Amino acid sequence: MTGLLADKVAIVTGAGQGIGEGIARALADAGAAVVIAARRAENGEPAAAELRERGYEASFVRCDVTLETDVMAAIEHTIDAHGRLDVVVHNAVSPPGPPGPVQAVDPDVITAQIATSTTASYLFARVAHPHLAANRGTLILLTSPAGMEGSGNLPVYATVKGAQRGLLKSLAREWGPDGIRVNAIAPVAWTPAMTTATQANPTLQARLEARTPLGRIGDPEIDIGPVAVFLASDMARHMTGQTMAVDGGRYLGL
């Protein structure tokens, strides 16, 4: 995919680790300059440094995606440091808390889940809009299969991930005339949270893989990243309002 995103500039939230980092690497491999937006510098700085070591244009900006001032500063940094903005990937999410029914969820977890998913999606969409419109750019939201089939164990997570899909479909209609495409990726892949879960539950990985037609959990950079590259590129120029499940076939009934 080298060169697919030449001269494009992308910002990826939650890019200090996991799926966000994998997508950032794939976008950079495809030629984009990439801004690593992360809440913690100890994750974000090394992720950006690694891209530069690979010979790519990249920078880090500290960003709490739930704060309007931070989102505005992150977009401003992108323009100041790289000259333009073509691709916004909102991947950041707060920890969903321990599995359990809705009546057992910590109220602070509910607050954080709504803030990082719906509020932050709105903020990045609104603040980035002038730049995306100027460049006929694209917004990519990271949702989840849970946002399509629901989740008994993570009901609030499923709710906010569903809310992102409602947002993207309406935004696709609203921004189509502006030339902006809006799509989502629903991945199942190795993330720090997935690693923690499989370490805590030794049978989880085997059960997940057994129920996945391709027989494995996805890799953020190799499996998820190229789909983000595709959606960000002109190859997907006639595609908007869609959610791509990138899950090894785990959720076929959607």
Added chain:
Amino acid sequence: MARRALIVGTGVADRIAAGLSGWEIERAPGAETLDLVVWADYPTAACTPRRLTNLGLAEWNEACDRPLRAVIDLAREVHEPLAANRGTFVVLVPLMASAGGAEYTALASLGEGIRLLAKSLAKTWGADGITAHSVTLDPHAFLAAQDAAGIAADNALHDPPLGRVPDDTDDIAPIIAWLASGTAAPLVGSSLVVDGGLWMPG
């Protein structure tokens, strides 16, 4: 003894309440037992057409995040009263939540979020004897008539086969009552689209 329903919201919620004849209707949480909960408390801010770029953060919060939190909190509050009577939890959802609607990003985000909440509740509350569903309705149930007509035109692939919009009181309320009946017990976590055939998804 009349069965007891909690109906949350105004507008379409009022019309649904009017159609639940023979039910004891509550309009605020607090009852110790409930057979049915219906949520349709969409704020005016969500039902007013606005481009996302014209929504300030406080307006977005009022149109989407606050009511989304309110539904989650309601679900937490009514779990025990519903479990006591093996009841049913229903959310009413505008068509735009699934099909998209320009200038209704907050409404669609809220609606699709609570549709997934209902599916998620169904997965765990089934063990407590509670069923949960969403019922997707024509935009006319939520919006001013002139606004709803435009959204319906954007989403419809054909003319509505029934030639009319379903009536909330006469057509929709009986379907909700059926969802809360024993006959519908095997139906779990469903997403019903009751729009007179306007959309026909899937």
